[in-house]
Structure formats: structure tokens, C-alpha cells
Amino acid sequence: MSVAGYSVVAVTAVVVATLAVGAYGWRFSRTTSDFFVASRTVRPGLNASAIGGEYLSAASFLGVAGLVLAFGTEMLWYPVGWTAGYLVLLVLVAAPLRRSGAYTLPDFAESRLESRAVRRLSALLVVAIGWLYLMPQFQGAGLALAATTGTGPWLGGVLVATVVLVNVLFGGMRSITFVQAFQYWLKLTALLFPLLFMVGIWLGDGGVSVASTGTTPGDSWESPLAGAGGHQLYTTYSIIVATFLGTMGLPHVVVRFYTNPDGAAARRTTLLVLALLGLFYLLPPVYGGLGRLYAPDLIASGNTESVVLELPSRMIAGTLGDLLSALTTAGAFAAFLSTSSGLTVAVAGVISQDGLGRRLGGVRAFQTGAVVAVLVPLGLALLAEGVGVARAVGLAFAFAASTFCPLLVLGIWWRRLTDAGAMAGMLVGGGCAGGAVLATLLGAAPAGWPGALLAQPAAWTVPLAFLTMVSVSLATPWRVPRQAARTMVRLHTPEAVQLDRGILPR
Amino acid sequence: MPDTPPRRVRVTSPRTGAARVQQVPAAREIDAQTALGEVYMSSLLRSQLRLALLALAALVVVVGGIPLLFWLAPGLSAVEVLAVPLPWLLLAFAVYPFLFAVGWLYVRAAERNERAFTDVLDRP
Numbered sequence: 001m002s003v004a005g006y007s008v009v010a011v012t013a014v015v016v017a018t019l020a021v022g023a024y025g026w027r028f029s030r031t032t033s034d035f036f037v038a039s040r041t042v043r044p045g046l047n048a049s050a051i052g053g054e055y056l057s058a059a060s061f062l063g064v065a066g067l068v069l070a071f072g073t074e075m076l077w078y079p080v081g082w083t084a085g086y087l088v089l090l091v092l093v094a095a096p097l098r099r100s101g102a103y104t105l106p107d108f109a110e111s112r113l114e115s116r117a118v119r120r121l122s123a124l125l126v127v128a129i130g131w132l133y134l135m136p137q138f139q140g141a142g143l144a145l146a147a148t149t150g151t152g153p154w155l156g157g158v159l160v161a162t163v164v165l166v167n168v169l170f171g172g173m174r175s176i177t178f179v180q181a182f183q184y185w186l187k188l189t190a191l192l193f194p195l196l197f198m199v200g201i202w203l204g205d206g207g208v209s210v211a212s213t214g215t216t217p218g219d220s221w222e223s224p225l226a227g228a229g230g231h232q233l234y235t236t237y238s239i240i241v242a243t244f245l246g247t248m249g250l251p252h253v254v255v256r257f258y259t260n261p262d263g264a265a266a267r268r269t270t271l272l273v274l275a276l277l278g279l280f281y282l283l284p285p286v287y288g289g290l291g292r293l294y295a296p297d298l299i300a301s302g303n304t305e306s307v308v309l310e311l312p313s314r315m316i317a318g319t320l321g322d323l324l325s326a327l328t329t330a331g332a333f334a335a336f337l338s339t340s341s342g343l344t345v346a347v348a349g350v351i352s353q354d355g356l357g358r359r360l361g362g363v364r365a366f367q368t369g370a371v372v373a374v375l376v377p378l379g380l381a382l383l384a385e386g387v388g389v390a391r392a393v394g395l396a397f398a399f400a401a402s403t404f405c406p407l408l409v410l411g412i413w414w415r416r417l418t419d420a421g422a423m424a425g426m427l428v429g430g431g432c433a434g435g436a437v438l439a440t441l442l443g444a445a446p447a448g449w450p451g452a453l454l455a456q457p458a459a460w461t462v463p464l465a466f467l468t469m470v471s472v473s474l475a476t477p478w479r480v481p482r483q484a485a486r487t488m489v490r491l492h493t494p495e496a497v498q499l500d501r502g503i504l505p506r
Numbered sequence: 507m508p509d510t511p512p513r514r515v516r517v518t519s520p521r522t523g524a525a526r527v528q529q530v531p532a533a534r535e536i537d538a539q540t541a542l543g544e545v546y547m548s549s550l551l552r553s554q555l556r557l558a559l560l561a562l563a564a565l566v567v568v569v570g571g572i573p574l575l576f577w578l579a580p581g582l583s584a585v586e587v588l589a590v591p592l593p594w595l596l597l598a599f600a601v602y603p604f605l606f607a608v609g610w611l612y613v614r615a616a617e618r619n620e621r622a623f624t625d626v627l628d629r630p
Contacts, residue, residue, distance in 0.1 A: 073583075076597035080569065087565060087605050091558040091612050223583045224576050224593035236573040244565075264620070267613050274609045278602030285598045413555055485539055485547075492551055493536075494620040497627045500537040 003313050006326035007148040014186070014333045015163055021182050023170075044265055048272030050177045051256050053184030053334075054342035055082075055273070056280055057133075058140035059393040061187060061335035064281070066305035068288025069298065073224050075288075077236065078394070079281040081243020086277060089248040090270040095263035096412045096491040097254065104349050105254055105404060112411045112491075114481040115419035121426055123354040125403050126251045127373075129396055130347035133250070134340060134377035136392040140305075141336040142381070147306045148329045154382055160333070161378045164340045168348065168370045176341045177259065183338040184276065190331025191283040194312040194324035198290055201315055231452040234459060239394075242458035246397030249404030252342035255349060262495045287311055308332065340374075347373035395437045402429035402461040406469050412491055414470075415484050421473030429465025433457050532627045550623045554616060561612045568604060572596060 060079065067075035102108040105126050110119035138157035145156030167179060225232040247253060260266040291298060291307040294315050298304050309332065312324035352369030403426045410417045410425075436457035446454075453460060473480075481487065486502035493499055535543035576582055576593060585592040 073591065073593045073597060076594070080597055080601050083602060083605055084565060084569060087609050088562065090609050091561045095616070223580070224597055225573055233573060233577050237570075240570060240573075264617060267616065271606075271609045271613050274606050278606055281602065282599060285594075289594070413551070485544075488551065489536060489547060492547070492554065494624055497533060497624050499533055 003322045003325050004149045006322050007329040010326040010330035011145065011149075011159075011333050014330045014337070015159070017182070017186075018163055018179055018334075018337055019166065021179050044260070044269040044272055046177065046181050047256070047259060047269045048276055049181035049184045051180075051253075051269065051273045052276035052280065053180035053182070053187065053338045054252060054256065055277065055339070056184065056187055056335055057339035057393065058137055058144075058332065058335050060281070060284065061191070061332050062140065062144065062305050062308050063393070064284040065287035065291065065308045068285050069291040069295075069307050070304040074236065076224070076285055077239050078243060079284065081240055081397075082247065083274065083277045083281055084244050085247025086270060086274050088244050089253070090267060090274065093248050093408050093412055094257060094266045094270045097257045097408070098260050098266035099263045099491050099493075099495070100487075101490065103255070103258055104346070104353065105251060106350060106354060108411070109407060109422065112481070112487055113417070113419040113422055114483060115422075118419050118422050120354065121423055122404075122407070123350050125426065125430060126350045127347055129249070129400050129403075130251050130343050130350075130373065131377045131380070132396045132399065133252075133393060134343050134347070134374075135381045137336050137340045137343075138378050138381035141333070143305070144309060144329065144332045144336075147303075148309055148325070156336075157378060157381050160336045160340055161374050163337055164344050165370060165374050167341060168344050168374075169367050176345055179341060180338045183334040184280075186334045187331045187338075188280055188283075190327050190334070191280070191287070191308070194316075194328060195283055195286060197320070197324065198312065198315050199286070202290060202293070231449060235452055235456050238456035238459035241462055242394065242398040242401050242456070244401075245405040245462055246399075246401035246458070248408055249400030250396070251346035251350070252339070254404075255346040256342070264494065284308070290315070344370055344373045398456070398458040398461070399430065399433045399437065401458050402433035402465050405462065406465045410466070410469055410473075414473075415488055416473055416477065416480055417469065418473045418476045418479035419481070420476045420479050421469045421471075424472040425465045425469025428468040429461050432464060433461040436461070536627075546623075546626065550619070553619045553622075557612065557615050557619065561608050564608050565605075569601060 060082065064075065064079050067078065097108065100108050100111060102111055106119045106122040109122040110116065138160060141156035141160040142153040143156070145151055145159070146153045167176060225236050257266050260269055287308050291304075291311055295307060295311055298307055298310070308328050309325060312328060313321040315321065316324060348366055348369035350369075351372055352365035355369070355372075406425050406429065407422055411422070436454040439454050483502050486500065489499055490501035493501075532543075532546055536546055537543070572593075583591065583593055587595055
């Protein structure tokens with residue numbers, strides 16, 4: 001059998017296993033609470049694996065290695081930032097967010113600020129970020145399947161969308177939790193196992209330094225500073241701000257916190273996630289580094305994102321290499337499936353509660369929401385030209401950091417935040433980040449400093465959003481929520497003490 | 507001045523049998539949002555926020571300092587340890603144990619703060 005043959009078998013196996021593990025969860029999914037938050041009974045070990053499985057998207061599995069191969073050490077800031085983002089999430093929002101007792105980000109915004117308008121704006125932003133993040137997953141699936149099996153570029157996306165939809169429709173969050181926990185370990189194995197063979201070959205060849213080969217004069221492959229010219233430092237720090245602060249604003253990350261039994265468990269889960277992510281992110285950069293030594297032609301052909309899929313069969317001769325390449329293809333599909341599932345649950349939850357809940361209600365509304373949540377970005381992915389998986393995901397982070405990060409941090413730690421301040425901050429931050437993103441994508445950005453500011457906007461849009469939120473809140477002190485003090489008690493006190501925590505959101 | 511000191515008298519409270527001052531549980535102070543309740547709450551919030559900022563400061567100084575370090579001393583990029591460039595060693599491997607260590611210390615300290623708060627509230 002050829003690489004394509006093995007890959008078809010491997011992808012089929014992942015799809016079947018995903019549906020089977022999901023079906024195991026279907027049996028337990030009965031109530032609305034099962035569908036939305038797995039009835040809040042998921043233990044830290046299982047939950048951490050599920051979060052890791054959900055979070056490690058195509059951008060992590062394929063994108064990081066491709067970026068490192070193409071641009072070098074500076075691209076390591078993405079995996080570092082995606083992990084450090086969880087540390088920021090742990091220390092600033094993990095436990096209070098769980099204690100808030102809300103299902104989704106709009107729930108949190110409404111119960112903290114006691115305003116329907118803030119809720120509606122948050123719902124809109126969740127759907128926007130979710131779709132911005134789902135689209136590259138479907139595109140990436142199409143590219144990966146086309147690269148390894150030679151099918152049309154649309155098939156991969158449609159396949160992923162169908163499997164996700166089946167699991168979400170029948171099992172909701174309960175079934176997704178099992179699927180994602182399984183997929184974390186699948187992804188880790190799929191990268192680790194081929195790597196053991198390949199590092200052995202590298203050592204056998206004398207352990208040549210990556211930096212020593214193929215570098216043109218002036219190429220700073222080993223420099224950790226991103227961008228070019230006089231704004232290297234700005235671009236690097238802007239990536240750091242976007243990734244460190246954007247993680248907490250991603251809808252599929254936040255929705256996971258409500259599945260923990262209590263605030264302390266939310267903290268421990270996040271700590272375990274930190275360990276699992278750190279373990280995983282040790283691997284993709286090594287593929288990028290080895291790719292520079294053993295598959296440098298991928299840089300010239302611009303096909304760097306397929307390095308994870310192709311490297312094993314290039315470095316290891318014969319059937320073993322083909323089998324290992326099929327294994328990494330299977331891992332890539334696990335990445336597409338798990339991230340898309342998580343995003344679909346998060347976006348479907350918001351659509352059903354804020355768009356359809358009044359008319360349909362309960363599980364039926366959730367299922368309708370899931371269909372909308374998947375079909376729109378799938379259509380966009382099929383229609384639009386590829387933006388690049390890691391690039392689109394990077395934009396989603398900058399956008400989330402400029403909108404939900406200030407809302408969560410100030411909402412949790414600052415009693416005097418008002419609904420007017422929150423709205424103004426999210427509109428200013430989201431407007432500036434969104435405008436910069438559009439200008440860059442449409443190619444309207446000028447060269448030099450203005451171009452650098454628009455290409456990586458987070459370093460100025462995030463402070464601007466915080467500043468707007470604080471100053472407008474201070475200017476509207478009469479709008480401080482009446483129950484703010486009670487809400488602070490709910491967010492910060494351990495569940496063990498008997499206190500009046502106000503009315504929980506639903 | 508008399509040379510004999512005055513006789514010492516024993517002073518006793520006339521109301522030894524009276525009930526002591528009624529203690530209001532701290533939890534009720536918080537529920538009623540009294541000034542004392544506010545003190546309990548703001549001390550919990552302040553200790554947790556101080557801890558969070560401490561962890562973030564460690565992150566900003568150590569990880570956030572890396573770009574600045576290599577910008578100020580570009581020659582460091584060429585340093586190699588066992589055929590691995592130094593920036594690579596820091597960003598691809600060394601950062602992750604550091605992040606976990608900060609997180610672990612944070613969780614321990616945050617739970618200690620909460621235990622202290624619970625102890626104050628549960629005191630009869």
C-alpha cells in the first residue's frame with residue numbers, strides 16, 4: 001500500500017474511533033445541562049485531557065512546525081504564548097469564572113453587569129471569534145487530506161464538519177468531553193512516536209546543528225525576534241500580548257470552565273492543562289527543525305505546513321516511514337475534529353441561548369444552534385481563499401485579547417466596572433483590532449511602522465480597550481451594577497463557606 | 507505622708523453572671539454587607555489579586571525579558587548548547603517547566619489564602 005492508502009485507513013480509523021467514543025457519551029446525555037456543560041461533574045484529570053485535546057488545533061499540530069521551518073525560532077513565540085495564555089487564565093480568571101455559575105461568556109457578562117445590551121454584544125463577539133477560528137480548521141482539513149490522499153480540497157472540510165455535527169447533535173458536551181480527552185493522547189502519540197525514530201536518525205547522522213545549514217547570509221533563523229527592520233521588538237511583543245491575553249477570550253476555552261465541579265477544581269484542571277500543553281509543544285518545533293535539515297525543498301515550494309505529514313516518510317525509508325506518515329495524518333485529523341467540536345459546542349450554546357432559546361428552548365435549540373454554527377464557517381471555508389491556518393488563528397487571538405480579556409479581568413477584579421464602560425471598551429478594542437485585521441487581509445496596509453502596527457495590532461488595541469473600559473466606567477459611576485458587591489462574593493469566596501451569593505444565572 | 511501603704515482591695519466585676527457580648531458570625535456580616543463584612547471581602551480580594559500580580563510579574567520579567575535580552579545582545583543568538591541554538595533551547599524547552607512551576611506555586615498559595623478566609627468565617 002502507498003502513503004495515500006495508509007492515510008485513508010488512518011483517517012477512517014480516527015473518524016470511526018471519534019464516533020465510537022462519542023457514542024459512549026451519548027448514553028449519558030439526557031438533560032440540557034448534559035448538553036451544555038456535561039452536568040458539571042467532570043473530574044480534573046479527564047477534563048484537563050479534554051481541554052488539551054480541544055485546544056491543540058490544526059494551528060498547533062501542523063502550523064507551528066510549518067512556521068518554524070519557514071521563519072525560524074521567532075515562531076516559537078506562538079506555542080509559548082498559547083501555553084503562557086493558560087497561566088494568565090489560571091491566575092486571573094479560572095476559579096472566579098467557574099464560581100460565577102454561568103454557562104457562556106454572555107451569561108457571565110449579563111450576570112456581572114446586569115445588562116441585556118452587554119449580553120447581546122458579547123454573544124455577537126463569541127460567534128464572530130468562533131467562526132473566525134472554525135473556518136481555518138475546515139480549510140486545513142481540506143488541505144491535509146488533499147496533500148496525503150490526493151482528493152479534492154473540499155472533502156476534508158466536509159468530512160470534519162459532518163463528524164463534528166453528528167457527535168454534537170447526539171451527545172453535546174458530555175460526549176465531546178470523552179472524545180476530546182481521547183484525542184489529546186492520540187495527538188501526542190502521533191507526534192511523539194515518529195519523532196523517536198527521526199531523532200535517532202538525526203543523531204546517527206552526527207547531530208548537525210539546525211542553524212548551520214542552508215542559511216543564506218543575513219538570515220537570522222535562530223534569532224527569537226519576529227518581523228523585520230526597525231520594528232522587530234514591537235512585532236515580537238505584540239505577538240506576546242495577543243497570545244498571552246487572547247487565550248482567556250476564546251469561547252471554546254472559557255466554556256470548559258463551567259464543566260468543573262467547583263472553583264478549586266477549575267484551578268487544578270488548569271494547572272494540569274498547563275503540564276499537558278507544555279508536554280505537547282515540545283514536539284512540533286522539532287519537526288520544524290528537522291524539516292530544515294531533511295526537507296528544505298518545502299520552504300521553496302511554500303508548502304511548509306505539510307512538513308509534519310511528509311517528514312516521516314522522507315526520513316525513514318520503506319513501509320515504516322509510510323506508516324508513520326499515516327499516523328501523523330491521523331493526528332492532524334484528530335486536531336481538526338477536536339477543536340471544531342469544542343468551538344461548535346461553544347458557538348451553538350450562544351446561538352441557541354441568545355438567538356433561538358425563546359422559541360425552541362432546551363436541547364432542540366442547542367441542536368439547531370449547532371447546525372448553524374457549523375454550516376456558516378464551512379460555507380466560508382469553501383468559498384473563501386485560504387488565509388493560512390496559523391495566520392487566521394493568530395488574528396482570532398488578537399481579536400479575543402482586545403475584547404473579552406478586558407471584560408473578564410476588570411469584571412472579576414474591579415467592582416466599579418459599569419455596563420457602559422464594558423460596551424465602550426469592547427467596541428473600541430474590537431473595532432480597532434477588527435479594522436487592523438481587515439486592512440491586513442485586504443492588503444490595504446501601508447509599509448513601515450503603520451504596516452507593523454496593523455499587522456500585529458494587539459500591543460496597542462489591548463491597552464486601548466482597557467483604558468476605554470476604565471475611563472468610561474469612572475465617568476458613569478451611577479451605572480455600577482446594584483448587586484456588584486454580592487456578585488464579588490460569589491466570584492471569589494470558596495464554595496465551602498455558607499454565604500448569600502445572590503441569584504445564580506439560571 | 508503615711509508610712510503604711512493603703513490596703514489593697516480586690517476589684518471584681520459586679521456582673522460576672524451576665525452574658526458576654528453576642529458575637530455575630532463573619533458570614534452574616536458579609537451577607538448584610540456591613541463595613542466589617544466589606545473588610546473581610548476586600549482582604550480576601552486583595553490577597554488573591556496580589557498573588558495573581560506576583561505570578562504575572564514573574565512571567566513578564568522572565569519570559570517577557572527574552573526578546574529584550576536578545577535585542578540588546580544579538581550575539582547571544584549564535585551561542586549553541588549541544589548543537590542547539592540558545593534561543594531555541596529557551597523557547598522550545600526551558601520555558602515550559604518554568605510556566606508549570608509558576609502555576610503550581612500559584613495554585614498552592616491561592617488555596618492557602620482561601621483556607622485562611624474559610625477559617626476566619628468558620629470561627630465561632
